[in-house]
Amino acid sequence: MKKNTPQILKGFRDYLPQEQIARRKILEKISIVFERFGFVPIDTPALEPLELLKGKIGEEEKLIYKFKDLGSRDVALRYDLTVPLGRVMGLNQDLPKPFKRYQAGNVWRAENTQRGRFREFTQVDADIVGSSSIIADAEVIATIKSAYQALEVGDVVLKINDRRLINLALDELAIPKSKHVAFMRWLDKLDKIGEKKVIDGLKSDGIKPETFKAYEDILKSKEPEFFKDLFSMLKDLGVEDIKFDPFLVRGLDYYTGTIFEFVLKSNTEFGSIGGGGRYDGLIGSISGADMPAVGGSIGLDRMFAALKEAGLIAPQTAAEVIVLNLDAELVGDYLRIATNLRDSGLDCEVFYEPSKLDKQFRYAEAKNIKVAVVYGKDEVKLGKAGLKDLEKKSQVLVDLENLATEIKSMLW
């Protein structure tokens, strides 16, 4: 490395081929599932007017990347994909509703990197705008769940709660509206800091400690009736392993109804691998037209980390075949052979430099390539080519016109 060469920015990552191939496949699988449920993709800019992002997400607003552009406009890198969706709905009021869109895109947050957090990550969101039907809630949840099944991440548990139910309990406990947010913030920390510290926290905010237990009792008593329809619909959509969690609140300020999160059954410690909820006020507050909405999000990078931890990211192959370079005079033949193999649907490389065979084999191995085509003066005379299986180290001689067929039989 050259001295003083600029490094990658803290909190940012490169994805090298092994990882990026896997990420692309994950993204493709999620897209297929989302489209299966009738969601269609949109894309929005990385930069938005700062004004759009302000006052939407609560205290995390301080993490927004913001600056003045060359025209002195206040701009910001998008923090999530939901607020831009509000802008899109405002600018395109003629979109047929409910508008079911998904979006895969990066978001940026100036997180504290010392806690292992990243500042750029990829989210895949599915949202339904313009329906207040509970069927929409059920469908969003089933969509996210189906994506996990397609990704074969193993069993997942759906944790569910409802902001309306929480508010009902807080009203019943006569906790003033001004303290609702504080109450929920402490609840949100239960997994991390434990019951005792949550109760201490409530006390520090002037909330009676006994409300903690009372809150749990109220929610548990109301749960069966409250979730009857939603749980029945989820069952009809094939969603199992549902766990009502009175302490699930989710961070964002804008949720107004159903809230949910998915965790890995085999590794609940790993935490949320996705979630979402109903937010009936946000889109209208941006677009100016009242539009109820419900949505869910899969964090691609957390998903990727989970799959990696579970050993489910297989080593990836670059090309399937390499045409070795034995003789500079035969380059034309190598290129024609490669063209034929590619036309027959094989991913194929040609080795460019006429290096020692040893070096060429090492390159093929390093790249996980399965088959090498060996074609030198001897093979030309025979009108055949050698095919080397780079795993089994075996080699066969094959007529040139049968090359593609033979390679496919070796690969598949």
Next chain:
Amino acid sequence: MKKNTPQILKGFRDYLPQEQIARRKILEKISIVFERFGFVPIDTPALEPLELLKGKIGEEEKLIYKFKDLGSRDVALRYDLTVPLGRVMGLNQDLPKPFKRYQAGNVWRAENTQRGRFREFTQVDADIVGSSSIIADAEVIATIKSAYQALEVGDVVLKINDRRLINLALDELAIPKSKHVAFMRWLDKLDKIGEKKVIDGLKSDGIKPETFKAYEDILKSKEPEFFKDLFSMLKDLGVEDIKFDPFLVRGLDYYTGTIFEFVLKSNTEFGSIGGGGRYDGLIGSISGADMPAVGGSIGLDRMFAALKEAGLIAPQTAAEVIVLNLDAELVGDYLRIATNLRDSGLDCEVFYEPSKLDKQFRYAEAKNIKVAVVYGKDEVKLGKAGLKDLEKKSQVLVDLENLATEIKSMLW
């Protein structure tokens, strides 16, 4: 639209479903071709240290989006995908070489929007780092060309030249090194401003007007010998319609050898739909290790515009099937029917609100959905469901267990 609602930033675009579905398909097709040639994907951050981007791209550097982040670091939105590749090569010196990578990603340039330019656009780049072989040049060109074929954009013409050949001529004409860049900049404008203005421009920079013609003569006389090997390799790779263009120079400062561009044969006015060249110094200047490189780039947005202009972007379907909502009591049935159809591989929506049928049909039409499942009290009694072909307006009654099969026969 609400008063004072933030708009989209000037020079930026949203992609609504019709367009985004098409863009996704274009990107997928390009990826398949690039992998066919042995390129593997990587991804890099949107933000880079400003220092990395400085001094690499010439006068266009002023278009870089730059700012200080919360930690007072000078950062910038990436301007292209080539400079970040240099950083990746520096940080990962153990990558097997030649390293053949592709990257699809957005880049940002604060262009003048009054000339119809955009400030965020998607590039798809394929580069080979670590080989000075001319085979690599030929393969990059064939890769890009094959992508156009896969996209069915119609016939394309390859325009080709070489910076080494240009330098040879400039030396022969005794044009001082200090004026090479100026000479090339005027040449680059030939298509836009015509020969007369180019010659005037050369004069204004103190270059004799007769050098223009002399330059053309020298290049044309040297062409056959100079490009013999490359053209022969391109032929072996199936690349036809090659046009040597002595006035092709390409804007970027860092090219050192082969340079090329593709234009549509039926619409050369449309301008470049992609191009690239050899740049042997750039990667080394960033990574510190000498690494020759050659690469090409397809501008996804220009590609998309070209396909649209040629009428090759078909209207896109969202879901294929919609389950209509005739009776609130049957919602469970609708969800189970939808789940079965999705499991059988059909993209399926459920209508959430129990609205008038009229409204539901209008929604389905607006979204280009092909088939509607009609299931009300009458159909329940019969144990059948109605299937309405929304284009032909015809309807049939089908046993529930045959729904998926019947719909597929209607769609395909």
